[in-house]
Amino acid sequence: MARWDWKKNYRIMLMIMLVAVILYFFYLIRGIFLSLLLAIVLAYLLHPMIRTVESRGTPRTISILIVYAAMLIVVASLLLFGMPHIIEQLDMMADVVPDYATQIQEFTDSIQVEYARAGIPDALRKIIDQRITWLEQLLVKQAERVVQVMLSLAGYIFNIILAPIIAYYLLKDAEIYIDRAVNFIPVQRREEVLQLGREISRIIDSFVRGYLLVSVITGLMTGLAMAALGMELALMLAIFAGLTNLIPYFGPFIGAVPAITLAMLVSKWMVIKVILAFIIIQQLEASVISPKILG
Helix, strand or coil, rough: CCCCCCCHHHHHHHHHHHHHHHHHHHHCCCCHHHHHHHHHHHHHHHHHHHHHCCCCCCCHHEEEEEEHHHHHHHHHHHHHHHHHHHHHHHHHHHHHHHHHHHHHHHHHCCCCCCCHHHCCCCHHHHHHHHHHHHHHHHHHHHHHHHHHHHHHHHHHHHHHHHHHHHHHHHCCCCCHHHHHHHCCHHHHHHHHHHHHHHHHHHHHHHHHHHHHHHHHHHHHHHHHHHHHCCCCHHHHHHHHHHHHCCCCCCCHHHHHHHHHHHHHHHCHHHHHHHHHHHHHHHHHHHHHHHHHHHC
């Protein structure tokens, strides 16, 4: 009979309890989870700047407030110049969706008229009718979904406002949290764990800032490409592409769907141009931008 390894099983039980506590914690904060996630990202982004200000002898709290003030000025400037355009694009989206639905209907009707003249057998005609109806519904749903996603961003204003507040306390008391956590580490392993923690923090910090920068550049390239092609809602398409680029693997494909859907309502050549534009952007992002920034 195998002996009960108390030491080994104690560690396993401890890990299970730790995972359970973490999951329960996330369950408790599920209402502000997005705010907490944004706060952590914001803290990682601002921490180097705060350390720079703090290194000049400025108290940490004052350093945080100085960086926050600078960030507020930048955000206010962007909103001052960019918000009117965003509101204009949102209004345009609300206005053009019915027009797009009408164009989709006309597009599918024209297809039906064309193949009605071709003398297609009834069985095949029925299959084509079903596919056309499916395509029509798909295009309408995609257009409506784009509008809903863009408009639903307004529902996250509370989370966005709460994130800097949480980030402030994370930045202000970060050293206290770290010191308390260090006390739980055995003395003989403490330096090793701290060194590992610093390395992990450095990697995460570089990755978060780099990944966000890549997404911003992708959004800018998308906006410029859509504007150059004469696509409507180029700004909203750029914002959507930049945000979805944060999603691993499938993000770029999701980001291209609204633009391709709108291009289908213009012409088949516009669809080809938009697809080529996204392919070029993704190739640049994957082969040039990401390697340069993320390494």
